[in-house]
Amino acid sequence: MDKQNKAKDELKFLGKKIVNKINKKENPFIEFRVRGLSNVSYDKTTKKLTLGSNLAKRHFFNVAHSKKFLQTVEVASICKNLLEEGKHASLRDVFYMAKRTIPNTKVNLVDEQKETDKSIEDLELITNLSREQMYVNANKMGSVVGKVKITDRGDKINWAKLGSGGWAIPSNVEDIKFDEVKAKYIIYMEKQAIWERLHEDKVWEKLNCILVTSQGQTTRGIRRLLQRLYEEHKLPIYILTDFDPWGFYIYSVIKYGSISLAHMSDKMAIPGVKFLGIMAEDIEKYGLNKHLIKLNDKDVSRLKQMVKYEWFEHNKEWQKQFKMMKQLGSKAEIQALSARGISFISEKYLPEKIKKKEFID
């Protein structure tokens, strides 16, 4: 409830500043930091992608600004209402709530969702609140299992007692209370099928870890869940993805933050995560050579981009991975380990890598 009031106050403060300008008959404006690569840099100390201090102003009496100005104010007002009602909306909901014709004109306040999406990102910058704190939720997706007990919306939930399904991770994990965390570390994987494999083999019980998955891209809800467990309970996090540029980038986003959400790095990036696999050395070692898949053009160009990223540029281990992938001209999937037996990953690959601490930082 405190957090809710704090967020509401931030939005009210924004409104008051605008009203004050109007009362003084001055041109109202909103000020926030410029987003985009030109204002993004890699901070070597915090090891996060961070947004620079270049500022942009948006004035009401400026033909190029006034529509965006209105949109931002409208979305701020929608968020304030959400906070007052104590209800969460999706990005799509916010779009429909903002979508209407400006009175006495034929102009719609917004025509496409990307306009309200942008306004919400702007509001994150202006207010320093995450969109989750403004009660706008990301996509819900993913499951978790492990020796952890939580309280959520008044329900006591034991992640270790949820059968084959596990707990469905909500889009917003800000209000979850961790009651007991017995697990010692987290393995995050990009594939649901691997999660089901490891869960059936009771890997979380044998290794006393938490297994987390989404499907493909890591949602904001999951990133925040990982970060909270990392920061509040000091749990190491290991990332398990395919050996391909997209898998590497999943790791990169979780660890350093993403370019488009650089302003959110403090709330989202987890500098301590480590990459567990699949790495180039595994291919020889675990006999995956026969199961390599040729890199396609998209893979190759993505790989070239990754090599040059500031945060990978001076990292010898990662440069070695990129180089070996280029030399092989191939990628490999986690599931290729199944060729060695369905539970090879649970009984051999994971325990061995974790015991020997074969991680990339």
Next chain:
Amino acid sequence: MDKQNKAKDELKFLGKKIVNKINKKENPFIEFRVRGLSNVSYDKTTKKLTLGSNLAKRHFFNVAHSKKFLQTVEVASICKNLLEEGKHASLRDVFYMAKRTIPNTKVNLVDEQKETDKSIEDLELITNLSREQMYVNANKMGSVVGKVKITDRGDKINWAKLGSGGWAIPSNVEDIKFDEVKAKYIIYMEKQAIWERLHEDKVWEKLNCILVTSQGQTTRGIRRLLQRLYEEHKLPIYILTDFDPWGFYIYSVIKYGSISLAHMSDKMAIPGVKFLGIMAEDIEKYGLNKHLIKLNDKDVSRLKQMVKYEWFEHNKEWQKQFKMMKQLGSKAEIQALSARGISFISEKYLPEKIKKKEFID
């Protein structure tokens, strides 16, 4: 355990028939019903898409058949091993387990996953087992909440006590035991964001129903879960999708089965499900006119196909929906209801439609 043995016996029986042929020095073959639209029809009595009785034979000594013959036998052997080990695999796993070079040749047994996928579908036809019964799992995705208690892998799980996340639906729900089902009906929706909205508004508690969601296409795990609750606990099921051809088809697949899986209709189709919305009449009634989205070319051609489907052809209500969509030249999203207020769907739309029984059959 009984089901597991029954499935294993089916696969062993297949193997024995082949071995017998070999011992008699005859050409071994596998026989199964032809799949594809030519052998699919709509059964007016059961109201399901069903597979006809046209048979195909696949011989070992036939250049056009022998590779597929080998693939099918290999996949059958992989499934038998899974059943013996009591472990579940994903489609991708089965592919990697089958992928190897045939000794003394340069020929791979399989080169692409679609080959093993096809073999598994063939095996479903040959053995009359679903792939879940052969321990090959579909994708895991989706969440559920409501007054239901289950036992799964020895864990007692209460779907009503799982916080904001709900229970993550596993890819295989065959072994779930329903201990207590207090809910009176099910609302299935295609969108996670709507599920979170209804959950936050406690719709499942107020209306005493179960809320189920996937994201987009309904997974086999979810379809089986719906079917089991429908058949074993006589729960009515109402489908909530966008007003567009794709939403209608989600309903069609759940109700009648899909063309590609017509042989699975008995295990998957649920003839009693009803369509709750968004329907054409809602647009006027709930003021969604301003939030219509123009049909694109893909939508239009999909709509044309739907109109002609045998199972919709003589259904006046559905033909009316198709006609009105065509006249409007537009589709509408569920989230458009948010324009009327974030909880309009929970407080007005759903209770009203359900009370008045405004469904399409």
